[in-house]
Amino acid sequence: KAGVTQTPRYLIKTRGQQVTLSCSPISGHRSVSWYQQTPGQGLQFLFEYFSETQRNKGNFPGRFSGRQFSNSRSEMNVSTLELGDSALYLCASSLPTRLDTGELFFGEGSRLTVL
């Protein structure tokens, strides 16, 4: 069974540009979450999608957005990049209901460097 796939794995952008990151969840998983990981702030929740609807959102500015498609794949977008957006962006998927184990399955992340 394939795991969570994130693309691209590494990318470099300059300030002011925008970036789109992609996440393909494990087959059968309908919930996708995104986290930002930085040395200073640690792991911070960005947003969560379930059945194409945003179910929860973290405390990030509006430059951070996301969406989920009907096949459960998800994308996140960061516009007007700032130096502080340099981070590892992790996507996680989980089984569709709260009756499951509550476990998140993480991808290997997309490492964004903003110059």
Place this chain on the structure above:
Amino acid sequence: AQSVTQLDSQVPVFEEAPVELRCNYSSSVSVYLFWYVQYPNQGLQLLLKYLSGSTLVKGINGFEAEFNKSQTSFHLRKPSVHISDTAEYFCAVSDPQGGSEKLVFGKGTKLTVNP
């Protein structure tokens, strides 16, 4: 709001020694508790979880953790560590009634196992 405190940012130990990584959480409601491990340049992998039932939880790679509700702790232990256990370990909490898969993570503990 939920929060997680990992009391040690770095823990160096010698191979075959026991180790305990400490985690305290703050929540006014019942919680699910998790320990994840992150190896360099990889995503997070679940080590173990507490959802309900027995307070002693066993996970992969010989790790175990004990849920202590009165002390709001969920410390991770291993009786004998290996070089391959060198990694960063994250304690996390979620709200089973919250209708969301959102995890709140601690800042992480870097475990270094020396020969």
